[in-house]
Amino acid sequence: MSKQILILPGDGIGPEIMAEAVKVLEVANSKFNLGFELSFDDLGGAAYDRYGVPLADETLDRARAADAVLLGAVGGPKWDTIDPALRPERGLLKIRSELGLFGNLRPAILYPQLAQASTLKPEVVSGLDILIVRELTGGIYFGKPRERTTLENGERMAYDTLPYSESEVRRIAKVGFDMAMVRNKKLCSVDKANVLASSQLWREVVEEVAKDYPEVELSHMYVDNAAMQLVRAPKQFDVIVTDNMFGDILSDQASMLTGSIGMLPSASLDVNNKGMYEPCHGSAPDIAGQGIANPLATILSVSMMLRYSFAQVAAADAIEQAVSQVLDQGLRTGDIQSEGCRKVGTVEMGDAVVAAL
């Protein structure tokens, strides 16, 4: 029973970090007898260059057929001036939507070895371990109408629509509660119910789902307050569940609290826990091709894939331990560099994880 993994290295540093993640995945594959078969394709700018679109139909078919997708990162200045409908990000949004990957898990974890990398005071962030559950296939990202028009007076005008249905909110709320159940049983739902109709429905439905999770302590917070609380006292949070747009903003804010976004993986899951896994950071075109990017977030995305899509807990744990070990050894890429540690490049870091594994 072999399992198919589709690898999409993407743009910028994507191919470099993915090469290391693939090395790690292959070692885990044989060591734990996972029976994975890897195939490769393009997404984003790389796909535009090859297929003329940021996500080709054949790539989408392959992604549908695969048991999991591993993605590097997409985007770069090279494609900034092309038709907006063909830009790299559109490929990312399309694959999320077409595969129904509504449940986006974005952990923000402070690695004890990297505590000093945070811009926040140690006492505020030490031990930080938050999980942001972001709705990924609905809301204002996909709402219609999304239009450009002209007013009667000749003025240009544009609008977007932020819709949520009961079932969309319910399924992501469930993910939030399920995650809280296997963590510290605290869920904070973030919305803007004092202004938005969609948020009022969101809050209502989250309250309904809460009835099935009496053990979970549920709270609601307005998004502006959540952005403040993440700065003031981030450790008050366990799991945060929120909509697509708020999740985009808050997950990036939360990841930066750790000071080491180069360490953070993410998962995007469908109703059957089939998923796409990718680092939280972007394609970093400014350092692409220099062999200095941090591959650990992509390597940890492999571990997340093993855990969530294949329930291969031992293999997932082993990769995480290997990463922890190379940090203990004092190896650091430039983004997490600190005094007394040895600065290494992308390949050397990947090799070290392989060796530790």
Add this chain to the structure above:
Amino acid sequence: MSKQILILPGDGIGPEIMAEAVKVLEVANSKFNLGFELSFDDLGGAAYDRYGVPLADETLDRARAADAVLLGAVGGPKWDTIDPALRPERGLLKIRSELGLFGNLRPAILYPQLAQASTLKPEVVSGLDILIVRELTGGIYFGKPRERTTLENGERMAYDTLPYSESEVRRIAKVGFDMAMVRNKKLCSVDKANVLASSQLWREVVEEVAKDYPEVELSHMYVDNAAMQLVRAPKQFDVIVTDNMFGDILSDQASMLTGSIGMLPSASLDVNNKGMYEPCHGSAPDIAGQGIANPLATILSVSMMLRYSFAQVAAADAIEQAVSQVLDQGLRTGDIQSEGCRKVGTVEMGDAVVAAL
């Protein structure tokens, strides 16, 4: 030529902090011969209790007739369960909209005397002085349709609309550029142009307005990245201009970077610089009535009013200096308390500012 100031103390700690701000305003009034006449009314929950609506027509008429409005804060648990259309916030949104207060200025300044109050490391925030310019009367806060419907399958569904017209973007962009011109000539426009149609128009129009401000260095940033950069390196910013929703989130995040949101005033201006002035913090119902709230943000809102609506620079400076002086004296309310300083209550703090003035 007397000037009319309408005072709206609001809810929670509003009346307490406003009492101190009014004392300061009255001293400045006679000392600088400002010719201000003050009148008082209610907004938010207080208005609901008195008039049955969070903003009465007669209050709105008074606000229109006034030369400036000074607001405390609105909201509280007492009104959490009433008809959403009558909640305190609706009064706030209505007065903003009816008075055409589209230009919201929210400074995030770290007072050197309070440097240790921030949760960020001193080197990251020392000297922080950002101005967030938020569009306040458009976008998803006021877009129509905003509806609750039922799908054919019986599911509940709700949606909001995020519209922007060219002229709405142009006038707020101008405020951003004008502010940058009198500061460090750096403007960062924040949007989500890789996803939203409204953001694409936003970016286009900001670029057009930029032609009239060749001296200002303009940059564009996606909102998720802005939320990260505010954590990573907030001092890279001078002026940020952004839409209503993003401005709500980012201005709260930025204010919390200073660790002393109890110190931050804000202004909301119309096309003629007529304005409403209020502290950035909320009504803090948890500490209302205890005489411990920090009145300085409201006192500094008086200073902002003198500066922006009345061009009374000397009086505005004097109030700011008086505030700085009481901080130098080591007086602190509970929210900004630190070792070696003297803890004072709301009234004592107000008296100290009056004395320094």
